[in-house]
Amino acid sequence: MNCQLCQENLEAYQEGRLSSGMTTQVESHLKTCDSCKKLSEIQILVSRVMSVEKETDADPFLATRVMAQIERLDAERKENTPLGARILRPSLITLSLAAAVLFGIMLGNLSRPAGNYGKVPLELALINDASLESVDILSLE
């Protein structure tokens, strides 16, 4: 077994995941190779450091601290919103919506074809009702 193969299998060897054949080969190599032996010892140390860090407990008062900070943040948020903004903003939103609806109606009216009311056909425009004879005269015949 060469150093590269040994080092690639060191972690599995230390965790007991190698087959018995491979385990024997790694152990034989470690007996004869100082470099790999030192690396093995360093890796064991690394595992121990990680285990100790993993086993460290979080602050037992963490939940209390978190909830206290959340309460503070929520209180600050309410305080920082001025009265004017609390009333003004909803009012502005309502007015904007109303203006948008009105604008939409106006746009809709503009796109409608213009009706004939108020626009007199040319032939009728030439007739002056004031000078027309009364129809009653025709019925007297």
Place this chain on the structure above:
Amino acid sequence: MNENELIKLILQGERDKFRIFVEKYQQLVFRTCIGFVHNKEDADDLTQEVFIQAYQSLPDFKMKSAFSTWLYRIAVNASLNKVRKSAGTSFIQRLESFFIAENKKNSLLTATDTDDPENIIIKKEHSQWLQKALDSLPENQRTAIVLSKYDDLSQKEIAEVMNTTEGAVEALLQRAKKNLREKLSPGREKNNK
């Protein structure tokens, strides 16, 4: 009551129910943070920050993944941000701590009982030395190693947190372990016996 129902209640104003999540997941978040910062005080502060961020971002949680997966993501991002800020320490301070860690590497072994690894005493400088090695890894490799070694997540779970594939996670872990071996190896000589 499941977690999604609890979240709905919190969003409706029952703020106190968020404490249930804090108590349930505080150790999980703490372990992730300490994997990046290697210091209890910093990890405690970071854990608190993670839960505050989670509470403020709760309206954005779409419930498409597990709450724990989402929390892991916030913890990893907060930890990486913290590490990036710490990297802005002065050049001389970093140089000093680098040489101290390097000098202690060999003395750590000769000073301890290497015949019985179970008796190795873990000192503060061990953590700093490990931190140096882990800090030298690219962020995605470091994240994969922390989630694997500190949180004991499977490759599938790591892939969900990192929003990638299992194959990519496996490759990241292989590269991270190889890089760590190279960083930690004491004047490695390539003897192919």
